[in-house]
Amino acid sequence: MTAxxxxxxxxxxxxxxxxxxxxxxxxxxxxxxxxxxxxxxxLSDWGRSIQDLYSLVFLMSxxxxxxxxxxIVYAVVRFxxxxxxxxxxxxxxxxxxEVAWTVIPSIVLLIIAIPTISAIFYSDAPPASAQNxxxxxxxxxxxxxxxxxxxxxxSTANELHLPAGRTxxxxxxxxDVIHSFWVPRMGGKVDVVPTxxxxxxxTPDANAVGVYPGQCVEFCGIQHxxxxxxxxxxxxxxxEAWTQRQxxxxxxxxxxxxQQGAAAFMDATRGLCFSCHAIRGTEAKGTIGPDLTHVGxxxxxxxxxxxxxxxxxxxxxxxxxxxxxxxxxxxxVGNGFQNLAVTDADAAAIAAYVFSxx
Amino acid sequence: MATIxxxxxxxxxxxxxxxxxxxxxxxxxxxxxKRIGILYGTTAFVFLLIGxxxxxxxxxxxxxxxxxxxxxxxxxxxxxxxxTTMIFLVVMPLSxxxxxxxxxxxxxxxxxxxxxxxxxxxxxxxxGALLMHFSFIAQSVPNMGWFAYANLTEKTFSPTPAVDxxxxxxxxxxxxxxxAGFNFLVTILQLRAPGMSLMRMPLFTWTTFVTSIxxxxxxxxxxxxxxxxxxxxxxxxxxxxxxxxxxxxIVWQHLFWVFGHPEVYILILPAMGIVSEIxxxxxxxxxxxxxxxxxxxxxxxxxxxxxWAHHMFTTGLGPIATAxxxxxxxxxxxxxxxxxxxxxxxxxxxxxxxxxPMLCALGFVTMFTIGGITGVMHASPPVDTQHQDTYFVxxxxxxxxxxxxxxxxxxxxxxxxxKITGRFLGESLGKLQFWLMFIGFNLxxxxxxxxxxxxxxxxIYTYPDGLGWNLWNIVATIGAYTIGVAIIVFITNVIxxxxxxxxxxxxxxxxxxxxxxxxxxxxxxxxxxxxxxHGRDPLWLQKHPQLDGHGPGGQAAPATAMQHAEQEGGHxxxxxxxxxxxxxxxxxxxxxxxxxxxxxxxxxxxxxxxxTGVGLFILLVGIFGWSLEPVNG
Numbered sequence: 001m002t003a004x005x006x007x008x009x010x011x012x013x014x015x016x017x018x019x020x021x022x023x024x025x026x027x028x029x030x031x032x033x034x035x036x037x038x039x040x041x042x043l044s045d046w047g048r049s050i051q052d053l054y055s056l057v058f059l060m061s062x063x064x065x066x067x068x069x070x071x072i073v074y075a076v077v078r079f080x081x082x083x084x085x086x087x088x089x090x091x092x093x094x095x096x097x098e099v100a101w102t103v104i105p106s107i108v109l110l111i112i113a114i115p116t117i118s119a120i121f122y123s124d125a126p127p128a129s130a131q132n133x134x135x136x137x138x139x140x141x142x143x144x145x146x147x148x149x150x151x152x153x154x155s156t157a158n159e160l161h162l163p164a165g166r167t168x169x170x171x172x173x174x175x176d177v178i179h180s181f182w183v184p185r186m187g188g189k190v191d192v193v194p195t196x197x198x199x200x201x202x203t204p205d206a207n208a209v210g211v212y213p214g215q216c217v218e219f220c221g222i223q224h225x226x227x228x229x230x231x232x233x234x235x236x237x238x239x240e241a242w243t244q245r246q247x248x249x250x251x252x253x254x255x256x257x258x259q260q261g262a263a264a265f266m267d268a269t270r271g272l273c274f275s276c277h278a279i280r281g282t283e284a285k286g287t288i289g290p291d292l293t294h295v296g297x298x299x300x301x302x303x304x305x306x307x308x309x310x311x312x313x314x315x316x317x318x319x320x321x322x323x324x325x326x327x328x329x330x331x332x333v334g335n336g337f338q339n340l341a342v343t344d345a346d347a348a349a350i351a352a353y354v355f356s357x358x
Numbered sequence: 359m360a361t362i363x364x365x366x367x368x369x370x371x372x373x374x375x376x377x378x379x380x381x382x383x384x385x386x387x388x389x390x391x392k393r394i395g396i397l398y399g400t401t402a403f404v405f406l407l408i409g410x411x412x413x414x415x416x417x418x419x420x421x422x423x424x425x426x427x428x429x430x431x432x433x434x435x436x437x438x439x440x441x442t443t444m445i446f447l448v449v450m451p452l453s454x455x456x457x458x459x460x461x462x463x464x465x466x467x468x469x470x471x472x473x474x475x476x477x478x479x480x481x482x483x484x485x486g487a488l489l490m491h492f493s494f495i496a497q498s499v500p501n502m503g504w505f506a507y508a509n510l511t512e513k514t515f516s517p518t519p520a521v522d523x524x525x526x527x528x529x530x531x532x533x534x535x536x537x538a539g540f541n542f543l544v545t546i547l548q549l550r551a552p553g554m555s556l557m558r559m560p561l562f563t564w565t566t567f568v569t570s571i572x573x574x575x576x577x578x579x580x581x582x583x584x585x586x587x588x589x590x591x592x593x594x595x596x597x598x599x600x601x602x603x604x605x606x607x608i609v610w611q612h613l614f615w616v617f618g619h620p621e622v623y624i625l626i627l628p629a630m631g632i633v634s635e636i637x638x639x640x641x642x643x644x645x646x647x648x649x650x651x652x653x654x655x656x657x658x659x660x661x662x663x664x665x666w667a668h669h670m671f672t673t674g675l676g677p678i679a680t681a682x683x684x685x686x687x688x689x690x691x692x693x694x695x696x697x698x699x700x701x702x703x704x705x706x707x708x709x710x711x712x713x714x715p716m717l718c719a720l721g722f723v724t725m726f727t728i729g730g731i732t733g734v735m736h737a738s739p740p741v742d743t744q745h746q747d748t749y750f751v752x753x754x755x756x757x758x759x760x761x762x763x764x765x766x767x768x769x770x771x772x773x774x775x776x777k778i779t780g781r782f783l784g785e786s787l788g789k790l791q792f793w794l795m796f797i798g799f800n801l802x803x804x805x806x807x808x809x810x811x812x813x814x815x816x817x818i819y820t821y822p823d824g825l826g827w828n829l830w831n832i833v834a835t836i837g838a839y840t841i842g843v844a845i846i847v848f849i850t851n852v853i854x855x856x857x858x859x860x861x862x863x864x865x866x867x868x869x870x871x872x873x874x875x876x877x878x879x880x881x882x883x884x885x886x887x888x889x890x891x892h893g894r895d896p897l898w899l900q901k902h903p904q905l906d907g908h909g910p911g912g913q914a915a916p917a918t919a920m921q922h923a924e925q926e927g928g929h930x931x932x933x934x935x936x937x938x939x940x941x942x943x944x945x946x947x948x949x950x951x952x953x954x955x956x957x958x959x960x961x962x963x964x965x966x967x968x969x970t971g972v973g974l975f976i977l978l979v980g981i982f983g984w985s986l987e988p989v990n991g
Binding site for chain 2: 032034035036037038039040049050053054057058061064065068069071072073075076079080081082086087088089090091092093094097098101102105106109112113116117119120121123124142176177178180182184187188189190191193194195196198199213215216217218219220221222223224225226305325326335
């Protein structure tokens with residue numbers, strides 16, 4: 001009986017130890033390089049400054065973790081009660097030891113604090129290469145993103161384009177409640193707060209051409225989960241071409257379904273789209289929803305949740321409240337919204353029209 | 359004054375005090391700290407089941423991408439109520455259950471300083487909890503997160519009364535917490551047995567003391583914030599309303615976290631106290647470095663008021679404030695580290711018995727350590743900009759508040775259950791529960807670290823496929839159900855113990871502190887004679903007289919220190935305060951007043967404020983009745 005009694009807890013403790021080791025190794029081994037929103041494979045200067053700090057803290061935590069957990073598990077195994085009446089040595093403390101484990105952690109924390117504070121000031125100061133900075137204004141809306149390039153005269157939504165290798169400086173504002181702007185591969189998040197403008201900047205790596213998803217990361221109401229965005233990092237020449245296309249006004253269709261769609265878009269009894277959306281070059285000047293001047297050029301619609309195809313566009317027009325319940329794409333009823341009452345034919349035509357706005 | 363001059367023994371008339379010793383009325387009118395403790399504990403456990411069910415629903419929704427079990431509105435309500443419930447209706451009242459039941463026993467008192475106020479605290483707590491849960495009946499469940507960030511909570515963005523249920527419920531809960539905080543402060547300062555100096559108090563009593571200070575200092579801040587928010591919503595004031603550029607939503611965050619961060623320590627300090635009781639007993643060694651442990655608790659309490667803005671590193675505080683709060687946050691790791699090292703050193707060289715309470719305490723220390731380490735990681739603001747509002751933070755605070763608080767509280771339940779009921783909880787079922795919970799906990803919250811690092815935000819009701827989050831989400835869901843099974847094992851254990859649990863004597867664990875010197879369950883009056891204390895761990899000193907004079911705080915104590923009870927046995931039982939209707943009555947007033955505000959919020963116009971007036975009148979009558987109450991003979 002005694003042999004079994006002493007063996008079983010040891011086995012349990014062994015399991016425990018294995019679990020702890022697994023969780024620790026998990027932290028490093030399971031970090032997924034292919035996760036599009038990974039926080040630990042940064043592709044910008046700012047992201048790397050964060051990652052360097054995280055690596056430092058992480059490395060320092062490993063000996064603390066193994067030391068403390070190992071000590072406890074070892075003590076529990078070694079000092080298991082052998083006899084029911086044993087009375088161990090009644091130690092009340094050891095001032096020298098206790099001073100040691102007050103001072104040593106303080107030093108460890110100081111080692112973390114110094115680069116931390118320098119990183120805080122580094123990211124807060126304006127970017128060093130001030131002359132060639134691309135300015136972007138980000139405006140958070142319930143539940144989509146508006147992007148302005150004040151120096152380029154470009155406005156778009158939910159799809160942010162940046163040239164690789166050039167520093168982008170962001171001014172962050174909110175149209176309604178607090179949101180938080182985050183593209184994890186580029187760095188941390190900064191809140192988007194009504195009544196004030198926040199700032200952040202980073203430089204996408206020169207070889208970071210690609211698409212990186214991000215999303216709102218401060219709870220902002222019913223559709224917080226579906227307030228996504230895509231950051232598209234272009235080569236400088238692609239970015240230039242994209243800028244030229246985005247600057248242009250919308251090209252109005254001259255026939256076919258597209259023209260019928262344009263008519264329905266502007267018709268108060270059929271589409272009523274213009275009351276919320278703007279299309280530059282037309283009478284549509286709504287500001288509640290995204291600017292649709294070049295919506296056909298975007299990869300995704302509905303703030304990053306549907307692939308941009310004419311079929312999805314039609315689905316979105318007719319079933320927005322099923323796809324994104326509570327979103328403001330719909331007919332206001334009481335405190336909420338209902339699906340737009342658009343006929344199949346009108347919806348298909350509007351979809352064809354806006355999809356043509358490349 | 360005439361009314362209270364009623365002759366002793368007179369029990370007729372409106373103001374007579376109730377005398378029922380058993381039955382429903384005896385519980386409704388009790389002022390016995392032990393019964394109130396049981397009420398707190400039972401209520402908290404019911405809410406643990408509710409909050410746990412909410413968690414399981416969330417985990418089921420998130421098990422796979424594009425989950426469709428619940429809609430966004432429901433999911434947002436689930437995480438709001440899960441957080442609010444677990445913090446205010448589970449961990450706080452479960453801690454309060456132990457404050458109530460154990461602290462008077464540990465300091466050698468017969469009750470708390472203000473027994474009726476104590477009953478009032480409980481009934482107000484229950485009223486607040488009910489007010490908040492009326493929202494389920496009204497189908498307008500709070501859905502803005504337990505932090506209720508402005509300006510999302512303004513009428514413009516949250517037009518339904520959902521936010522009001524949260525505001526009013528929490529406001530009422532705060533009244534109960536404040537009353538309890540003052541009560542325990544006075545109890546611990548005034549009612550300690552002769553000889554029990556502050557530096558001889560058991561650690562759990564110490565953490566109760568510091569927690570009470572935190573409650574008394576932190577809750578007024580949230581009270582003010584809630585009043586401002588309520589006024590914004592009911593009367594159109596502009597504290598947090600940004601539409602006219604008058605209000606500032608960030609002010610809410612400051613107010614909320616000036617309360618909210620001490621609140622975190624209100625949740626963890628009692629757990630630390632419980633662990634500090636359990637580890638020495640099951641190691642048969644006094645707590646290592648008692649004075650350092652006390653100083654650590656006190657400095658954690660103090661520092662908890664200096665770190666609030668680390669919840670706001672991404673709001674644009676500016677570099678100076680950010681650096682300050684980073685430094686203060688890192689500083690708080692020092693006293694926390696001291697506690698962990700001292701617990702570990704208590705184990706060293708001990709005679710360790712791995713009972714269920716001890717396993718839970720060890721679970722606390724090992725899991726809390728992980729939560730502490732990840733805490734230091736996002737104490738660094740640049741790192742925090744990646745972690746903030748992701749599942750990494752969810753993992754972090756569950757390692758602190760579940761791996762920490764909940765494990766310790768279960769440890770406390772297993773440890774003190776024999777004292778409270780006179781029977782043991784089954785050890786085999788207890789160990790089964792512990793290991794299921796331990797494995798389930800790590801399966802649930804361990805993978806959340808990876809999800810956070812892979813960029814999964816919190817508070818999202820759904821997520822698309824292809825972001826690399828699928829595997830760890832399904833693992834976390836399996837873990838959550840494992841925890842659910844552990845809770846079922848616990849319930850089984852409780853039922854078995856109540857039916858035919860093994861009888862426990864006065865001192866089943868070879869304890870060290872005063873609560874183990876009296877019978878289990880303790881008599882109504884606790885101590886026949888108030889004991890005189892001659893050192894730290896008085897019962898331990900009595901059992902091992904050879905230890906007298908060793909170690910700090912243990913002056914030479916007469917070997918007969920604890921014998922007075924037996925010697926003086928046979929005397930008439932000590933007089934105890936009588937039960938009273940008035941705490942319940944006064945609390946009812948707050949319930950009605952709160953309901954009145956909610957009716958106002960749900961309707962147009964202010965006519966429903968009349969109900970609030972009626973409620974406040976009931977409260978006023980309650981207070982008068984309370985003050986003028988006669989004493990039974």
